Amino acid sequence: xxxxxxxxxxxxxxxxxxxxxxxxxxxxxxxxxxxxxxDFLVGANDLTWESALIFTRQGGKIALIGNLEKEALERxxxxxxxxxxxxxxxxxxxxxxxRLDPRQIAVNTSRNNVHADGLTHAMYEILRGYLDGTPYGxxxxxxxxxVSALRGRKTPTELTRIRRAVEITDEIYRxxxxxxxxxxxxxxxxxxxxxxxxxxxxxxxxxxxxxxxxNSGPSSPVGHSGPTNIRIERGxxxxxDFGVKYEGYCSDIQRVGYVLREGETEPPVEVQRGFDVIRxxxxxxxxxxxxxxxxxxxxxxSREVVIDSGYPEFMHALGHQLGRxxxxxGALLGPLWEKYGDSPNQRLEPGQVYTIEPHxxxxxxxxxxxxxxxxxxxNGAEYFTxxxxxxxxLQ
Amino acid sequence: xxxxxxxxxxxxxxxxxxxxxxxxxxxxxxxxxxxxxxDFLVGANDLTWESALIFTRQGGKIALIGNLEKEALERxxxxxxxxxxxxxxxxxxxxxxxRLDPRQIAVNTSRNNVHADGLTHAMYEILRGYLDGTPYGxxxxxxxxxVSALRGRKTPTELTRIRRAVEITDEIYRxxxxxxxxxxxxxxxxxxxxxxxxxxxxxxxxxxxxxxxxNSGPSSPVGHSGPTNIRIERGxxxxxDFGVKYEGYCSDIQRVGYVLREGETEPPVEVQRGFDVIRxxxxxxxxxxxxxxxxxxxxxxSREVVIDSGYPEFMHALGHQLGRxxxxxGALLGPLWEKYGDSPNQRLEPGQVYTIEPHxxxxxxxxxxxxxxxxxxxNGAEYFTxxxxxxxxLQ
Numbered sequence: 001x002x003x004x005x006x007x008x009x010x011x012x013x014x015x016x017x018x019x020x021x022x023x024x025x026x027x028x029x030x031x032x033x034x035x036x037x038x039d040f041l042v043g044a045n046d047l048t049w050e051s052a053l054i055f056t057r058q059g060g061k062i063a064l065i066g067n068l069e070k071e072a073l074e075r076x077x078x079x080x081x082x083x084x085x086x087x088x089x090x091x092x093x094x095x096x097x098x099r100l101d102p103r104q105i106a107v108n109t110s111r112n113n114v115h116a117d118g119l120t121h122a123m124y125e126i127l128r129g130y131l132d133g134t135p136y137g138x139x140x141x142x143x144x145x146x147v148s149a150l151r152g153r154k155t156p157t158e159l160t161r162i163r164r165a166v167e168i169t170d171e172i173y174r175x176x177x178x179x180x181x182x183x184x185x186x187x188x189x190x191x192x193x194x195x196x197x198x199x200x201x202x203x204x205x206x207x208x209x210x211x212x213x214x215n216s217g218p219s220s221p222v223g224h225s226g227p228t229n230i231r232i233e234r235g236x237x238x239x240x241d242f243g244v245k246y247e248g249y250c251s252d253i254q255r256v257g258y259v260l261r262e263g264e265t266e267p268p269v270e271v272q273r274g275f276d277v278i279r280x281x282x283x284x285x286x287x288x289x290x291x292x293x294x295x296x297x298x299x300x301x302s303r304e305v306v307i308d309s310g311y312p313e314f315m316h317a318l319g320h321q322l323g324r325x326x327x328x329x330g331a332l333l334g335p336l337w338e339k340y341g342d343s344p345n346q347r348l349e350p351g352q353v354y355t356i357e358p359h360x361x362x363x364x365x366x367x368x369x370x371x372x373x374x375x376x377x378x379n380g381a382e383y384f385t386x387x388x389x390x391x392x393x394l395q
Numbered sequence: 396x397x398x399x400x401x402x403x404x405x406x407x408x409x410x411x412x413x414x415x416x417x418x419x420x421x422x423x424x425x426x427x428x429x430x431x432x433x434d435f436l437v438g439a440n441d442l443t444w445e446s447a448l449i450f451t452r453q454g455g456k457i458a459l460i461g462n463l464e465k466e467a468l469e470r471x472x473x474x475x476x477x478x479x480x481x482x483x484x485x486x487x488x489x490x491x492x493x494r495l496d497p498r499q500i501a502v503n504t505s506r507n508n509v510h511a512d513g514l515t516h517a518m519y520e521i522l523r524g525y526l527d528g529t530p531y532g533x534x535x536x537x538x539x540x541x542v543s544a545l546r547g548r549k550t551p552t553e554l555t556r557i558r559r560a561v562e563i564t565d566e567i568y569r570x571x572x573x574x575x576x577x578x579x580x581x582x583x584x585x586x587x588x589x590x591x592x593x594x595x596x597x598x599x600x601x602x603x604x605x606x607x608x609x610n611s612g613p614s615s616p617v618g619h620s621g622p623t624n625i626r627i628e629r630g631x632x633x634x635x636d637f638g639v640k641y642e643g644y645c646s647d648i649q650r651v652g653y654v655l656r657e658g659e660t661e662p663p664v665e666v667q668r669g670f671d672v673i674r675x676x677x678x679x680x681x682x683x684x685x686x687x688x689x690x691x692x693x694x695x696x697s698r699e700v701v702i703d704s705g706y707p708e709f710m711h712a713l714g715h716q717l718g719r720x721x722x723x724x725g726a727l728l729g730p731l732w733e734k735y736g737d738s739p740n741q742r743l744e745p746g747q748v749y750t751i752e753p754h755x756x757x758x759x760x761x762x763x764x765x766x767x768x769x770x771x772x773x774n775g776a777e778y779f780t781x782x783x784x785x786x787x788x789l790q
Contacts, residue, residue, distance in 0.1 A: 044603070049734050114428065329424070
């Protein structure tokens, strides 16, 4: 079965579970603003004119779209009923809703999950306008829990793709650390990784400007910024954040190495200590990841390991979900900061994929950060491949 | 000057012209839902946490963003003031607005221009929540006219890129019509064009599934659907709709040919007549395109040429704007159908780029459609390159 059928069938199961009658994805000109839910409903296709993609608890898969796009949608084999229009969607939408008479109409608006938030404000108002004078305007609810479940609970096909993305990323990291030499710039390291991604025929998991991020030494700016002209020197921590996109699914991994100084055979004590603290933070958080636990509880564990070891807390979430985008939405392993909304209070479910990515700064040496990708099973969180358990040493 | 500076300076001139004090682009996790305005403000960069990009009539360019993304934004050299935050944007945003005290806060919500409609409904509500209890919630207005002007009025850099996209498309069409042989499938033609685009190092102007659209003969489905296994035969019209993306800017062109039957040296009368009607429709519309005229007036001219010649009217707009996407927004050469909102009532301005694309069906032969790209000048609409003035004949 292809991925679109897998995911649209899953959507209907989720409607049953959540007891929501109807899920409406309402879009237009998706070459501009593209509702992230479309990836699961129509794949790479764009829809030009106002379109209503409807899924019902009874198993209905209905598309109301511009006549000139009926043919393309029919070929997908996803929708049982495709109704076209030329001049206005209004009457077709109202008639269809009256026929289905749902108790709730769930639309893609969400404060907490950005990837469940594809409905623009003007489209929301247009929809309300169409439903004026019908009983249905008052039945609009948020589809957040539907989309979060659909994106979060990976199907076997999705897990296979993420696993492959992670494996390729591992291989690229291995080749990159073999390639790195003293005196190279961060930019040269980044360009090498771009070349490898191209050789593997994969895309990058986020924008090329800062995928990878490469930080060599204590002066390199850490965060979502790309590599600089800073040169790799002895006594530097080399920290890299990188991910690839394989058949539409992302990896997101950080690795770290240390360039030995003349006469050193092992890293300085404070460097090794930083590594050990980050490893402990990751492992303790991963072990605590059980179905039903909140993401915030997991974040707190790593955060306390870091703070209790005397480092300042990291000013970002411990980890995010991973899927068609590197920062996928829904439940977050995060602190209760306003910018994260309710997402850290949401609970872990089987099939979800998370990153775990604490970091500390080691003064005088640079960024000590690791990021591992794990998938939730009934038995807890499992790594896709081997995590980094030792600091890479460069001569 | 780079394109981002060119466009952000232009944005400030538009604020002065429209007498709007402040334009606010309010976004988060733009790897998911990406406000189309970002292309002009931060280029390919994504912004992870809630971010407020502010432009003022006084010339201010201010970014309020997550601390981990300050460095990347500073490198762009666009913003004069970049203020970072860690946990919540709320107080930073309220303080900044209080300092600027704008009479209007224009946000990216628009019923008429999909590319001025990047603000999601939930983000709109979050913004309203932040401004609760301040005088500013009541000052929110639509930025439609700002974004429409900014996208529509191409700078010299933008026009140069579109011109190059059109030239490359012309070359690809010439090679494609040389390549086409009787017995080939539509899919083979499409694959050849994909290979050429790759050779030229350009992207496709819309999704690869239906870029190009290839229609051979009367049975091929016309519209936004991709090539099929239908084979090219004598007596077929071959109609292709294709565009490329060159340095972020699109072309969108249709070309048409006829495969002569055994013994024919010229196309049948009804085929030639269809071509002549479409050519006349395009040329009469183009000649009427003057600054200040509405798009609807231009659409009406072509529509009447087609109807007066005895063909059914085409069930789409005559033409759309062209820019960073093939279907760019704002003023539309279109009929007053509800799905088009107010866009056909908007007026032509210098610097805009439009397609002109009427079509008719010639019964028994197929789709007769042409699409030309023109740019508006003070003297009217000018072709970028030679339009198709004769039906291509294939032996």
